[in-house]
Amino acid sequence: MTAELIYGKELAATIRKELKQEAAALKEQDILPHLTVVLVGDDPASRSYVKGKEKASAEIGISSELIELPSSTTQTELLDLIQRLNLDKAVNGILVQLPLPSHIDEQAVINSINPEKDVDGFHPANVGKMMLGEDTYYPCTPYGIIQMLKSKNVEIAGKTAVIVGRSNIVGKPIGQLLLNEHATVIHTHSRTPDLRSFTKQADILVVAVGREQMIKADDIKDGAIVIDVGVNRNAEGKLTGDVDFEHAKEVASIITPVPGGVGPMTITMLMLNTIKAARRQAAAV
Numbered sequence: 001m002t003a004e005l006i007y008g009k010e011l012a013a014t015i016r017k018e019l020k021q022e023a024a025a026l027k028e029q030d031i032l033p034h035l036t037v038v039l040v041g042d043d044p045a046s047r048s049y050v051k052g053k054e055k056a057s058a059e060i061g062i063s064s065e066l067i068e069l070p071s072s073t074t075q076t077e078l079l080d081l082i083q084r085l086n087l088d089k090a091v092n093g094i095l096v097q098l099p100l101p102s103h104i105d106e107q108a109v110i111n112s113i114n115p116e117k118d119v120d121g122f123h124p125a126n127v128g129k130m131m132l133g134e135d136t137y138y139p140c141t142p143y144g145i146i147q148m149l150k151s152k153n154v155e156i157a158g159k160t161a162v163i164v165g166r167s168n169i170v171g172k173p174i175g176q177l178l179l180n181e182h183a184t185v186i187h188t189h190s191r192t193p194d195l196r197s198f199t200k201q202a203d204i205l206v207v208a209v210g211r212e213q214m215i216k217a218d219d220i221k222d223g224a225i226v227i228d229v230g231v232n233r234n235a236e237g238k239l240t241g242d243v244d245f246e247h248a249k250e251v252a253s254i255i256t257p258v259p260g261g262v263g264p265m266t267i268t269m270l271m272l273n274t275i276k277a278a279r280r281q282a283a284a285v
């Protein structure tokens with residue numbers, strides 16, 4: 001059996017078309033969604049992601065602004081900027097690109113964003129709402145994964161989902177979103193002993209560790225759905241995931257490639273959250 005592939009790139013293109021129509025409908029009501037992205041430092045990957053965010057915004061009809069700050073920026077300076085953006089009525093969404101330089105406390109920065117403008121869904125108020133199953137801004141990569149599963153009509157309820165990785169951006173929230181969809185969720189990570197005994201139970205296996213070839217075909221249950229969130233550069237400089245894709249695709253029923261799998265959904269879900277923010281803020285006036 002060779003697995004069916006889910007290309008996030010294709011689904012993202014479809015969703016972006018719908019978002020473009022939504023943005024046009026908002027424009028008719030004089031609502032212009034606006035996203036401000038803050039980039040601190042000169043990490044090349046972060047720079048390429050924020051460029052992708054600007055490009056997607058322009059394509060959909062979202063106004064966007066990139067504020068670039070040097071890596072020497074102090075935490076106080078960054079918090080002052082966020083305070084100003086929080087008070088600016090023209091700004092619907094604020095995104096601080098992660099990771100931040102090590103002298104800045106990432107969580108303090110996230111906590112300072114007005115939860116109504118937190119289009120990343122990282123603020124504790126939004127994380128709490130997600131845990132309660134309430135409507136809010138959901139973190140973009142996990143939310144994209146749920147859309148990918150739904151696009152293939154995967155029945156999530158009753159499935160055993162195993163998450164490998166416990167980051168605040170992907171591992172923890174994807175477990176919560178799958179639980180909200182009535183999956184039975186097992187969280188594992190790089191220090192879980194006998195990891196295979198857990199991954200082998202997975203009907204849905206989500207891997208988000210950042211370690212090339214971490215999951216082999218032998219770690220996967222026959223017919224499982226495998227979602228690879230890893231982004232690594234191999235010895236030849238080629239982009240690869242956390243899963244040994246070539247062998248895993250012979251065991252899995254559905255699998256996501258890297259690149260072109262989950263990654264492109266992240267920016268698309270950010271666009272969706274930004275339009276939602278503009279709509280919510282306009283309705284609250």
Ligand SMILES: Nc1nc2c(c(=O)[nH]1)N[C@@H](CN(C=O)c1ccc(C(=O)N[C@@H](CCC(=O)O)C(=O)O)cc1)CN2
Pocket residue numbers: 049052095096097098099120140141169231239258259260261262263264265266267
């Ligand atoms: N504030 C945030 N910071 C970070 C987030 C986030 O959601 N919010 N996520 C990641 C980076 N990221 C977006 O910010 C992101 C990662 C990967 C991709 C993507 O499209 N990946 C492609 C490959 C791209 C390449 O060639 O390098 C793929 O997997 O196919 C988009 C966005 C960390 N920081």
